[in-house]
Amino acid sequence: MSLTRVNTRNQFKGTVISILRGDVMSEVEIETSAGVIGAVITTSSVKRLGLQVGDSALALFKAADVLVAKLDE
Known part of the structure; x- marks a missing residue:
């Protein structure tokens, strides 16, 4: 299967650099x-x-939400 179109503009192409597998949930990192x-x-x-x-x-x-925080310099 290949992805031909998607309705979101928030997309970043990259390479999977890490997968930490759990029993139910897993963490995936994409560079x-x-x-x-x-x-x-x-x-x-x-x-x-x-x-x-x-x-x-x-x-x-x-x-749905974007949070903004001020950083002390």
Whole structure:
């Protein structure tokens, strides 16, 4: 299966650099041109997608909220 179109503009192409598998949930890190993006997804999704370190992947997201914090300099 290939992805031909998606309705979100918030997408970053990258390479899977880390997968920390748990019994139910797994942490996946994707290195993109914008930096490393981490996601927590079900372990069954990791298996279904056949994700492995070194694979090309898209980080897709849609945020309902964006939080802003001031940093002390």
